[in-house]
Amino acid sequence: MNPIDLNQIAIEAMRSRGLLPAFAPQALQEAENARPADAQGRHSAIADLRQLTWFSIDNDDTRDLDQLSVAEPLAGGISRLRVAVADVDTLVRLGGAVDAHAAFNTTTVYTAAGVFPMLPEVLSTDLSSLHEGQERLAVVVDMQVEADGTVSSSSVYRAWVLNRAKLTYDGVSAWLDGDGPAPAQLANVPGLEAQLRLHDTLAGALRQWRHARGALNVSTVSARPVFNENGQLVDLRADEKNRAKDLIADLMIAANGATARYLIEKGFPSLRRLLQAPRRWDRLVALAASHGVQLPAQPDALALDRFLSARRRADAAGFADLSLAVVKMLGSGEYAAAPASAPGAPDSAQWGHFGLAVNDYAHSTAPNRRFPDLVTQRLLKAAIAGEAPPYSAEQLGEIAQHCTLQEDNASKVERQVLKAAGAWLLQGRIGEAFDGLVTGAADKGTFVRISGPLLEGRVVRGFEGLDVGDCVRVTLVAVDAEKSFIDFARA
Structure with missing residues (x-):
């Protein structure tokens, strides 16, 4: 199998799951013609924060940069943390052709065959991406973080920003851990080293605050396709968490909580990201x-x-x-529409996230990649400008239900293409035994994950009595790359 075959499998998988693998001509043309809306035309003032030492940390090959951050130490161990989120709304017209595609797919789909972006690349990887050295409009979440990790106050506003350094997870993590050289940008950007060290301290405090309230300290791995110099798939390896990934995750969790609280304060309905108490x-x-x-x-x-x-x-x-x-065993998160309510309403706990140990949590920091974040951004901008909400509570309810459905469909597509890639890699290993972990056990089948290569398959014989979390020895009995299946029998 070559990459073109994988791409075709991905396209067919998306269609079968109710996802659009390509943009309509009208959407592509609209994206080509997009220009930032007249920022000064809105009622709210736009701050000029281009002088700050903004930076980004993301994967080495990421081109759709959604957020920047900058921090400032204050007296008494307090810090001011600002997270700037790309103003995607100013380029994606509500009700337009690009918006319609984004509202239908609701997410970027990442497969072993390549990326199917939610927005045309002329936007997501260019005009609405917070590239190094480019002035951009952003929605800024401005937080005061106490020494113990409490976000004691926050505000949201619009601003011009400038990314001073595009850093990578692996590079920053190795440097912070003392296992690698300093990122090259540290020598060229005054104050960047101090920013990174303050960010690391802030992230640790934010994390500790959540863990003290029950945030779960898990460390999962996902499969990353590895290609050789000829573009041929050669392996599926673990893409593990590291210190820099945790750092950014902690900052984004704080920002997502602050945006939800801002909408509550403004009396706006909102989209929330929920994870209820575990059913299992x-x-x-x-x-x-x-x-x-x-x-x-x-x-x-x-x-x-x-x-x-x-x-x-x-x-x-x-x-x-x-x-x-x-x-x-915790189960999947979901989106839900929270009605407008007064701050401190007694029912706020029902909008919480069990795994993160936070209430009032909204997705808002990745509008290039997730439609709920774009919807939240539009709500935030309307609240900032003193305008009426652009969506009703009923519309948000429909959006939430659709986004949850499409997120699940996208995950199934990603798994299907990954299994197709894995089946191709395993086609010469029939009869080989592997150590596995049961990851699913339901009427539709029992599934197990092996680690070399990192992938999941179905247990077709000997699955009786197995349940999620069980460790089991399995033998590979069949693979079919075109049909994306990998079959094991209990050894």
């Missing part, structure tokens, strides 16, 4: 019991995180597999 808590109790730990009968995030932290210390090598089992 009984399996989590059984998993902990297999390690000699007793969890409460009812869902308890603090108790679960204490168990996870203990297992990380006791078995660092096996923690990724344990984390995956826990994540599978």
Whole structure:
């Protein structure tokens, strides 16, 4: 199989799952003609923050940069943290052809065959991307972070920003850990080293604050396709978390919480990202019991995180597999529409996220890649300008339901293409045995993940009695790259 075959599999998978693999001509033309809307035409003032030491950290090959950040130490261990999010709305007209495509797919789809962007690349990787050295409009989330990681106050406004340095996760992480050289930009951008060290401290405080309230300390890995110099797929390797990825995740969680609270304060309805208490808590109790730990009968995030932290210390090598089992048992997040309500309303807890231990959580920091973030950005800009919400609560409810559905469809497409790639890599290894972890057990089948290459397959024989989180030895019995299946039997 060559990359073109994988691409065709991806296209067919998207169509079968109700996703559009290509943009309509009208959308492409609209994107080509897009120019930033008259920023000064809105009622709100736009700050000029181009002089600040903004920077980004992302994957080496990322071109759709959604956010920048900058921090400032204040007295008494307090810090001011600002996160700038690309103003995508100014280039994507509400109700236009580009908006229609984004509203239909709702997400960028990342497959082993390539990326199917939510927005045309002339926007997502060019005009609406926060490229190094380019002046851009942004929506800024401005937060005051106490020494203990509490976000004590926040505001949201519009601003001009300038990315001073595009840094990479691997480079920053290796440098912070003392395992690699300083990023080259540190020598050329005054104050950048101090920014990175302050960001690292801030992220740690924000993380500690959430963990004290039950945020789950998991560490999962995902599969990353590896191609040779001829563009041929040669492996699926683990794409692991690192210190810089955690740093950015902590900042984005804080910013997403602040945007949700801002909309509450303005009396606006909003889109929230939810993860309810686990439906399979009984399996989590059984998993902990297999390690000699007793969890409460009812869902308890603090108790679960204490168990996870203990297992990380006791078995660092096996923690990724344990984390995956826990994540599978927690279930998937979803989007929901929260009606306009007064700040501090007693029902706010129902809009929380069990895994992150936060309430009032909205996705807002990736509008180039996720439609809910673009919707939230439009709500924020209307609130800033003193205008009426651009969406009603009923419309947000429909959007939330559709985004949850399409996110699930996109994940299925990504898994299908990954399995096609994995089947091609495994086609000469029929009869070989592997150590696996059960990642799914339902009427539709029992699934197991192996690590070399990193992929999932279905257990077609001997699956009786297996459940999520079980470790099992399996034998490869069949593969079919074109049909994207990998079959195992219990050894």
